[in-house]
Amino acid sequence: MFLSVFDIFKIGIGPSSSHTMGPMVAAAQFLEALAQGEKIPGAGQLARVGCRLHGSLAFTGKGHATDRAVILGLAGFRPDTLDPAKAEAAEAEIRARGRVNPPGLGELAFDPATDLVFDYGPALPLHANGMVLSAWDEGGNLYQTETYYSIGGGFVKTAREMAEDDTAPGAQAREVPYPFDSAAAMLAMARDAGLPIAQMKRANEETRMSRIDLDRGLDRIWEVMNACIERGMACEGILPGGLNVRRRAKSIHDQLVAERGLNRQMPHVANDWLSTYAMAVNEENAAGGQVVTSPTNGAAGVVPAVCRYYLDHIVGANRDGLRTMFLTGAAIGGIIKHNASISGAECGCQAEVGSASAMAAAGLCAAMGGTPEQVENAAEIALEHHLGMTCDPVKGLVQVPCIERNGLGAIKAVSAASLALRGDGGHIVSLDACVRTMRETGRDMSEKYKETSLGGLAVNVPDC
Numbered sequence: 001m002f003l004s005v006f007d008i009f010k011i012g013i014g015p016s017s018s019h020t021m022g023p024m025v026a027a028a029q030f031l032e033a034l035a036q037g038e039k040i041p042g043a044g045q046l047a048r049v050g051c052r053l054h055g056s057l058a059f060t061g062k063g064h065a066t067d068r069a070v071i072l073g074l075a076g077f078r079p080d081t082l083d084p085a086k087a088e089a090a091e092a093e094i095r096a097r098g099r100v101n102p103p104g105l106g107e108l109a110f111d112p113a114t115d116l117v118f119d120y121g122p123a124l125p126l127h128a129n130g131m132v133l134s135a136w137d138e139g140g141n142l143y144q145t146e147t148y149y150s151i152g153g154g155f156v157k158t159a160r161e162m163a164e165d166d167t168a169p170g171a172q173a174r175e176v177p178y179p180f181d182s183a184a185a186m187l188a189m190a191r192d193a194g195l196p197i198a199q200m201k202r203a204n205e206e207t208r209m210s211r212i213d214l215d216r217g218l219d220r221i222w223e224v225m226n227a228c229i230e231r232g233m234a235c236e237g238i239l240p241g242g243l244n245v246r247r248r249a250k251s252i253h254d255q256l257v258a259e260r261g262l263n264r265q266m267p268h269v270a271n272d273w274l275s276t277y278a279m280a281v282n283e284e285n286a287a288g289g290q291v292v293t294s295p296t297n298g299a300a301g302v303v304p305a306v307c308r309y310y311l312d313h314i315v316g317a318n319r320d321g322l323r324t325m326f327l328t329g330a331a332i333g334g335i336i337k338h339n340a341s342i343s344g345a346e347c348g349c350q351a352e353v354g355s356a357s358a359m360a361a362a363g364l365c366a367a368m369g370g371t372p373e374q375v376e377n378a379a380e381i382a383l384e385h386h387l388g389m390t391c392d393p394v395k396g397l398v399q400v401p402c403i404e405r406n407g408l409g410a411i412k413a414v415s416a417a418s419l420a421l422r423g424d425g426g427h428i429v430s431l432d433a434c435v436r437t438m439r440e441t442g443r444d445m446s447e448k449y450k451e452t453s454l455g456g457l458a459v460n461v462p463d464c
Contacts (some may be wrong), residue, residue, distance in 0.1 A: 003338070008153070012222075016155040016398055018154070019063050026133065027072075027451035028384060044138055046143050047108065047137055049074055049110050055128040058119050061396075062118070071091055077088070086168075098110065098162070108289065112410075124149070126163070128447075146158055152343030152351070177200075181335070200331070203317075228280070228285075232250075243400060245399045262285060277301070295337065295352075299353045302359075328367075333359045336435055340439035342355045345450050348441075357409040358378075361412075371375045374421055378419070380421060382412050383435070383438065386409070392449055392456025
């Protein structure tokens with residue numbers, strides 16, 4: 001099983017990897033298929049495109065800017081290269097004119113008011129985040145159609161790809177030197193090879209790129225994460241969406257800096273620094289800014305917060321340790337995604353903030369010299385204590401309770417790493433058992449609590 005570190009950590013835009021980035025990527029893929037000439041036999045000249053959103057994409061799509069993502073995707077924009085100013089101008093023109101002009105396809109009819117449908121009926125069969133993109137010819141005949149599923153973390157699959165079995169044992173075993181698909185396999189390979197998890201992950205990555213390119217990519221991830229933290233700690237005001245949520249990261253950061261100067265910080269102040277870093281990221285995410293999925297946008301603040309905490313608050317921290325954090329965290333995130341889910345619409349927030357906390361805990365433990373057994377223990381502790389967490393965003397926005405939830409996820413990650421480092425790696429509940437439990441809990445969880453805003457805080461907070 002191989003998922004690249006750059007699959008787990010993707011540079012993109014807020015507010016949601018599954019509801020914003022995924023639909024934009026799906027629209028871009030649909031354009032590529034059209035540009036390659038894929039069409040239904042007998043169809044005439046391509047003239048119009050449209051999209052129908054289902055399941056969680058419909059129920060919380062407006063709060064997650066899914067409509068905007070589809071519009072921009074059909075105009076040729078992509079999350080990792082999006083220019084905010086150009087995107088804003090393009091969206092306004094498309095809404096006014098009812099037409100898109102994607103590269104290589106010419107001008108096509110697309111009126112978001114009628115051609116972009118939020119279908120509040122039953123979800124599509126293969127995942128809670130489903131969408132159908134279609135195109136028609138000049139006579140109104142179907143030209144091409146494709147069903148896409150946004151499965152979390154910006155990953156997108158077609159219905160055909162969802163139905164294919166890509167998890168068969170040994171299917172990818174020959175692709176990389178350390179093809180672990182579970183924590184047990186990862187630990188066994190680490191013992192046999194005498195290598196830390198980060199080194200095995202690095203060896204796998206270097207089958208696809210040079211060491212120089214890998215390190216540059218890892219450094220770029222941190223550059224974007226840290227820039228997001230800095231923007232979040234510098235901005236004030238009200239977040240968009242109608243909840244009137246006030247940004248708090250700057251105020252808390254200013255207080256912490258002032259208290260540091262007066263030497264009046266409390267013993268628990270490390271938690272406040274972690275929360276501030278995480279909230280800064282998720283306030284930026286809620287505002288639609290540039291973030292790194294870690295492994296999702298809704299949980300994008302946890303790993304950056306722990307990384308910043310490592311660099312600023314731990315003696316001996318360095319860039320190599322930061323790279324170790326990303327490689328180790330990606331290894332844990334890949335195991336969770338492969339064996340369960342990182343999608344809030346599929347398994348609740350345990351799959352988002354819980355997974356992010358496990359990744360951050362493992363990464364910090366590894367950077368501080370933890371053995372593979374201690375690293376696995378750290379990940380398990382962090383994930384175990386998020387089990388059962390629902391995804392219940394108020395008004396469908398990634399703001400309440402999501403922003404604070406990232407701060408608490410970062411705090412749990414550091415606590416989990418610390419506990420693991422004070423042990424010998426031995427523990428009763430394995431990470432694999434915890435991941436399996438998370439998957440089963442998500443399967444049993446009511447749809448009301450899986451990113452539909454039909455239950456939990458989403459319906460119990462008044463005047464929303």
